[in-house]
Amino acid sequence: MRKGVMRPGHVQIRVMDMEEALKHYRDLIGLVEVNRDEQGRVYLKGWTEVDKYSVILVESDTPGLDFIGFKVLNDDVLNSLKSDLVKHGCEVSELPAGDLDGCGRRVRFIAPTGHNFEIYAQKEQPGKWGMKDVNPDAWPLDLTGMKAERFDHCLLFGPNVTATRKLFTEVLGFDLSERVVDPDGNVVAAFMSCSMKAHDIAFVEAPEVGKLHHVSFLLETWENLLKAADLLTMTNTTKDVGPTRHGLTHGQTIYFFDPSGNRNEVFCGGDYHYPDHPPVTWKAEDLGKAIFYHELNIHPTYLEVLT
Amino acid sequence: MNYNIEINGQTFICPDDVTVLLAMKGKGLTSLPIGCCAGGCGICKVKVMEGKYETKVMSRAKVSVEEAADGFALACRILPRSNLKIEQFFNK
Numbered sequence: 001m002r003k004g005v006m007r008p009g010h011v012q013i014r015v016m017d018m019e020e021a022l023k024h025y026r027d028l029i030g031l032v033e034v035n036r037d038e039q040g041r042v043y044l045k046g047w048t049e050v051d052k053y054s055v056i057l058v059e060s061d062t063p064g065l066d067f068i069g070f071k072v073l074n075d076d077v078l079n080s081l082k083s084d085l086v087k088h089g090c091e092v093s094e095l096p097a098g099d100l101d102g103c104g105r106r107v108r109f110i111a112p113t114g115h116n117f118e119i120y121a122q123k124e125q126p127g128k129w130g131m132k133d134v135n136p137d138a139w140p141l142d143l144t145g146m147k148a149e150r151f152d153h154c155l156l157f158g159p160n161v162t163a164t165r166k167l168f169t170e171v172l173g174f175d176l177s178e179r180v181v182d183p184d185g186n187v188v189a190a191f192m193s194c195s196m197k198a199h200d201i202a203f204v205e206a207p208e209v210g211k212l213h214h215v216s217f218l219l220e221t222w223e224n225l226l227k228a229a230d231l232l233t234m235t236n237t238t239k240d241v242g243p244t245r246h247g248l249t250h251g252q253t254i255y256f257f258d259p260s261g262n263r264n265e266v267f268c269g270g271d272y273h274y275p276d277h278p279p280v281t282w283k284a285e286d287l288g289k290a291i292f293y294h295e296l297n298i299h300p301t302y303l304e305v306l307t
Numbered sequence: 308m309n310y311n312i313e314i315n316g317q318t319f320i321c322p323d324d325v326t327v328l329l330a331m332k333g334k335g336l337t338s339l340p341i342g343c344c345a346g347g348c349g350i351c352k353v354k355v356m357e358g359k360y361e362t363k364v365m366s367r368a369k370v371s372v373e374e375a376a377d378g379f380a381l382a383c384r385i386l387p388r389s390n391l392k393i394e395q396f397f398n399k
Contacts, residue, residue, distance in 0.1 A: 016346065016364045061367040063347040238344040261347015261366065305342035305350055307366070 002275060003084075003173030004077035005070050005194045008153055008201065009123065010100070011215055012056040012066035013262055018042060020259040021057050028235055029217055029264065030145035031055055032129045035101050043101055046150035046217060047129040047140055052102045054151035055215075063260035064307040065212035067116035068154055068201070069106060070172070070194070071123065078121040081172065082107045088171045097122075111167060113158025114209025119172075146228040146266055148217035153199050155213040157206035157306055164203055165190040174200070177273040178248050182284040189282075191248065198249035198271040204303075211306040214255060216265040222252050228266050232256050241302065246270070247290040248282060255302075262307045310387040314338040314353070315395055321387050326363070327353075328383035339395055344383045351382040358391035 015021035022042065026033050031044035034053050043053035051071070058066060072078050085092050090109040095118070097104045104122030111117055127133060130140025139147075158164070165187065168174040177198055180189035191199040204213065219225055225243045232239045232254070240263060242254035251270030257263055271280075282290040288297040308323045312330065317338045321330035328351050332341055342350035349369030355378045362375070363384040370379050379396060 016366070061364075063366055064368075257343040257345050257347070259345050261343030261345035263343065301340055301342050301350060304340075305348040307343070307347045 001173055002175075002194065003081065003171075004073040005081070005119065005172050005174065006073060007071055007195055008054075008068060008151065009051060009071035009120065010054050010056060010069040010103075011151060011154060012041075012058055012068075013212075013215060013258075014060035014063050014066055014260070015057050015258065015262070016059070016061065016063055016260040018057060018059045024237070024258045025055060025057060026144070028145040028231060028237065029266070030143050030147040031217075032143075034129075037101050041101075045129065046148045047131075047143060048149040049129075049151070050125055050127055052124040052126055056100065063258075063262050065115065065154070065156070065210070065215075065262075067108070067118055069103075069118045069120055070200075072119050072121050075104075075121050078105075078107060078119060081119055084171050085109050088167060090167070090171075111158075112160035112163035113156060113203055115156050115158060116210075145231055146217075146219060146224070148266060149220060150218050152197070152216045152218045152267070153201060154215050155202045155204065157204050157211040157213050158209050159205065159207060161190050161203045161205040162187055165192065168192050168201065175273060175275055175277070176279040177271075177277070178280040178282065180204075180248070180282045180284050180287065180290060188284055189248075193273045196272045196274065198251065198273055206303075206306075208306075212262060213306055214263040214265045216267055219266050219268045221268055225252055225254055225266060225268055229254055240305075241292065241295075241299065244295060245293040247293040248280075250293070260307070261305075263305065310358075311390040312387060312393065313391070314382075314393045321391075323387055325386075326383050327360075327385040327387060327391070327393065328381075331382070339382050342383070346381050346384045349381060352396040353380060353382050353385075353393045354378050354396055355380060355385070356392045356394055359388040360391060361386045361388060 102124035106118040174192040178191040240255035342348040346365040
């Protein structure tokens with residue numbers, strides 16, 4: 001049952017060189033830089049996003065994921081979910097309003113997979129970038145690179161996927177939209193949605209806590225994906241897989257790496273999910289088809305290369 | 308300038324402005340696994356047994372300061388400054 005979590009609102013990514021990272025996330029993927037703060041963090045967004053930003057880059061000597069934030073409907077929902085997280089036994093802390101630029105207070109918790117998550121109810125809303133409020137045009141001029149529309153989701157690797165799935169479904173009201181089940185009946189991958197999207201967050205069972213598999217950005221069309229692949233070659237960016245199609249979610253996809261080794265995806269299309277839909281099931285023994293629907297196999301480092 | 312690189316018995320040539328892993332990849336060799344090619348994932352971790360080199364920035368979670376001083380590095384970050392003899396690092 002939905003509990004007022006609306007969408008993935010932001011992700012903070014650690015990068016080893018900020019200027020290199022900006023060439024990648026801003027100039028190549030086409031996110032819009034909206035601000036920098038006193039701590040040196042850089043805030044960006046996809047042009048269709050109404051809130052002020054969705055991607056925060058922070059310089060570090062260790063790349064990877066700092067946290068993912070989900071926006072909830074309002075303060076009452078935030079308070080109620082905080083209380084539910086505590087009752088569920090989560091380690092919960094609170095960050096004050098303004099700690100992130102233009103963002104209200106955030107309730108932070110750690111999932112059993114070892115990843116930091118937070119929920120918040122308020123963020124400045126300047127509207128879609130380059131768009132008028134009334135009679136808006138189809139898209140803004142002056143976008144760069146892949147012209148990514150929005151930060152869409154992350155895939156994370158860690159232990160205790162079953163407990164994490166329970167946390168997201170039972171406490172935060174996500175639906176399990178797709179799952180990968182091994183021959184013993186264990187759910188080894190859980191794709192979950194708090195919207196109509198095929199996934200807003202996904203987890204794969206793995207031994208090491210808190211690992212990032214990829215951060216994903218939405219493009220509009222397959223044609224855009226092909227142009228994105230052209231740009232990867234033109235900029236000597238390390239491509240991982242694609243363009244191709246997933247079995248899981250049936251989205252069309254390219255994977256590639258940022259200059260610190262964090263994996264990114266740009267994708268388009270794919271399935272939708274309503275709360276009354278049963279989860280789609282994939283067999284772990286057919287993981288090749290589930291992940292790369294055309295190649296039908298997974299190249300050796302796809303499941304091992306993580307930050 | 309070009310240098311000879313030997314990894315696990317395979318030998319190839321690497322220019323001084325190309326990382327060892329990308330030179331290996333360019334020759335179609337498979338001595339080392341290829342991951343992010345950006346110093347983040349650590350899958351191409353090696354120990355340089357002989358030779359001089361410089362490294363671009365590497366994840367500290369994958370190569371500590373002490374390890375770097377002992378010759379450990381990520382092949383995707385190594386720029387050769389002499390011929391190199393390299394062994395793959397196995398974590399498991």
